[in-house]
Amino acid sequence: MLGGSIALAAVDSSQTLNYDGDTPSTVFDFATIPDILRLVVLPVFGYLAWRDIKTRRIPHRTWYPLGALALVLLVWDGYMVFTGDAAALDQRLFLTRVSISVLVLVPLAYGFWLLGGFGGADTKAFMLIALLFPTYPDYHLWAVGIEGEFATLPLVATDVGVFSMTILANTVLVGALYPVALAGKNAVTGYVSPAMFVATPIDAAAATQRYGVLLEFAEGRLRDARSPSALRSHFSWRRLDLDALRMYLQWRGLDLASVRADPGRYRDPESLPEESNSPGSGSVADSDVAPTDTAVETDGGTLTSEPKEYDDPWGAEAFLDDIDGNAYGTTPEMLRDGLETLAEEDVVWISPGIPFIVPMFFGLVVAFTYGDLLFTLLGAIGIA
Template sequence: MLRLVVLPVFGYLAWRDIKTRRVPRRTWYPLIALALVLLVWDTYVLFTGDTTAYDQRLFVIQTAISVFFLIPLAYGFWLLGGFGGADTKAFMTIALLLPTYPEFNLWVFDIQGTLSTLPVVDTEVGVFSLTVLANTVLIGALYPVALAAKNGVSGYISPGMFVATPIQAGKATQKYGVLLEFVEGRLRDVRSLSGLRAQFSWRRLDLDALRMYLQWRDLTLAELRDNPERYCDPASLPAEPNPPGNGSIANTDVTATDSPKKTRGDVGDVPEDDPWGAAAFLDDIDGNAFGTTPEMLRDGLEMLADEDEVWISPGLPFIVPMFFGLVLAFTYGDILFAFLRLVGVA
């Protein structure tokens, strides 16, 4: 029953992930502490109570699979860029907190039939965290399908219609996501590995990094689009830039004005060969802007200055399908295993 606390906590985190794409680091500490306490308690009860050696071995194996497989797996996806930091911590927490299948006997409330015991469907392996992971992946897979359908109905047909959506360039700072750019030309015309890589290297500028850059320059996107030649000149960089913030929409307060303000051109500290001051910006904040490089920032700014419409990958707040995956896991159980059992594979 104590483990059910994960549901309201992840419900709150899912809501917060949608609104701000930010999850406080301190959120995980109480859940991890609870997970460790419950693991110690489960171990004590199993090895001191009236349980068989088979049950004890099964518990150890299931816990080992959850902890020593799922945690490294989540960390590996983070290293490859497949998971964000919060997603990785979430899966690691689930691995510690939910290693084995729970059992809720609702027949004590006079509930009969299939729903008398939850989850309805368990697996042969019996590792509950893997069920949560499988449910999360299946629910998350619906997102690109829905995005492609939305784009198709709107008439936006593109190789990236499953991962991106078009927006007005001037509204980029009001969105979360990553700018994408699709290479023109047919895939069958590719003649080199670098050309093949370019076909699928769509990712450009993270919009959080864009907000940090504009905040740092005390500049709005509208001003940048109105006068790109001026702001492309590194001499226009402020002599005393603002703190960049964290890139969140809620915490961005760019209030550029026409009041006189010293630029680097005024004080003689002008970087050489640095369009838009991209390198100067990243150097000033120690390069920590969601993996942004000077080239990525320059390309993104050029795109936003020149185009009326751009494609962004809104990104899937992964904790959202994880929350629904948890709800399904605690109630119905493992969706994938149920399907495989239905077709006779499992």
Template sequence: MTVALATTPDLLRLLVLPVFAWVAVRDIKTRRVSSEVWIPLAVLAGVLLVWDGWLAWEAGGTVWTHEFVLPAAISVGFVVPIAYLFWWFGGFGGADAKALLVLAVLFPTIPQYTLGEVSLPLATPAIGAFSFTILVNAVLVGVLVPVALAIRNGAAGRFGAVMFVGWPIAWDRVPEAHGRLLETPAGISRGGLDLDALRMYLRWRGLTLAAVRDDPATYRDPATVPAEPNPPTDGAVTADPRSDGGSPLEATPGPDSRSEGDADRDSRPDPGTFDDPWGAEAFLEDIDHSAYGTTAEELRDGLDVLADAETVWISPGTPFLVPIFVGLVIAFTYGDLLLGTLV
């Protein structure tokens, strides 16, 4: 089956599909996408935008004004500000925003392909700005995530409002999980501890979560914070805490620790008398960058829960790059999901 009736710029745009597939898989596994990925795509987008503009100018008439200038203006003037604002207010991650910025320049108009007797996309978007179609598709795909969570939890007999935003996992899976803890000592919470921030804290202290659970009373005492903490890394699951000069992940109380011997443990002050339980404030003051907006109270609450609970609820924090990739594939093949559902 051959691809015909497609301009050279549109054929080159097909190159983004494997790139975005790789980015989506990497985002699922690590929640980290290098900024270097977007540089060649941005260059390609700029070249194709100029190329399309030249072809439209050569065609003249309404092709230039209605089929290029207008959709390009909508794509750059609408999708780019949306991506920036959502990133500014924390609705998107940096990689999500960069992906949409690249798509806004890469797809200002609707690419068209013919596969045998079939012309793609099947449903021509009402708005000529193809990047807007991709964004709308991605949002609609993203809306299905809470539905999928609810179905998964309902099938397991777990009902309640939290069934739409998370699922329970065993405590020993937390160090390798992404998302946010949905529990505090007071109960379920929508704004719990970021698990990347938890990994940063544990690496900073040179601890494992298992060590914390073995003796939580010891590590609640801020006096057990090492005199020279380890580099916290960025909290990525794949980061090696020992590759940057940090100490091995072992329970290594600081020089003022009172954790040696049962008698010393019995004589420790009540945790409620500590000025800084778990050394949470010390951690946030010591690192030279934000722990994803985590507060000392969120960190303490999360550690209090994880010190005892066998199972905890977490929000999976599905990366938006996955809906973007799915929305891109749908846009290439079917077209506009919103248009298809309304018509």
């Protein structure tokens, strides 16, 4: 059962667009037309979450109709507030909530993108949420025969009343479950380390069929890190984005099996092809260039796998120079280290990550139905 104070907060914070006392100003008793149209976002984000898991790619054109819808609904809400029967206090609350959502959360998303915390699609999704949901929607299920405390959704709202912040809080809480589940899986298999929350083991030969970041950890287990410097070494991870790996292999016209079969041959920059391929985007679906024979004849015959010193091992610098260095933040050293690891190891650890849009979708579903999870948790411990 919901506490009386929480239920009251839900009613008080979500009635910004209710103008006639107890009856919403709607064409249908269920909700206002803008709030009904906002329900379209749920199946759309469900599709985007599925696509993000499968391909880690969201087409740019996806955001244009959603952005247009967000602007139309924002203007529509504003027109209803300022031309209807809303009190002056409701009008000020509407402006305050819109200002917080748009002027705080949109720059925040952009800042996370600049710092590398968000990808481009994640940033656009975050900004879109800020525009679409500055205030709480209000859905009256009593209009379809549902009575009682569940007759109005969302059930729980914050006193601030900014719905986009509720979605963000839910997204963070839902996303936090992923590293916990990953740590549990690793603990069962005996991998106990700070890395257990972010990494999972895979077959090195299958690395090009996975999305994520290749990680390398310092030797030792968590219990061996008894000093700040030892603990810090666990987090000194050298990273190679597997998208960048696919770009490199496609650029060379190679597959990973060839690299693993004869690393010495391809470690020599003289083995680079005279005509390189387009690297593509690094998507698994785009990695379709057939391997080419790039054997190089030297005085000793075909190159062997014996380690040698080269100015540009693996041609990593040549690759990045040729594509203007834009391979998901990869440096020549990161690419070389990753290739060496994949050539030498049978099992490697990757951080599969979790596309931000996936927990955002579940955060949306929870926000539309239950409301604000964080507000409830803080209320349970007497903070909110």
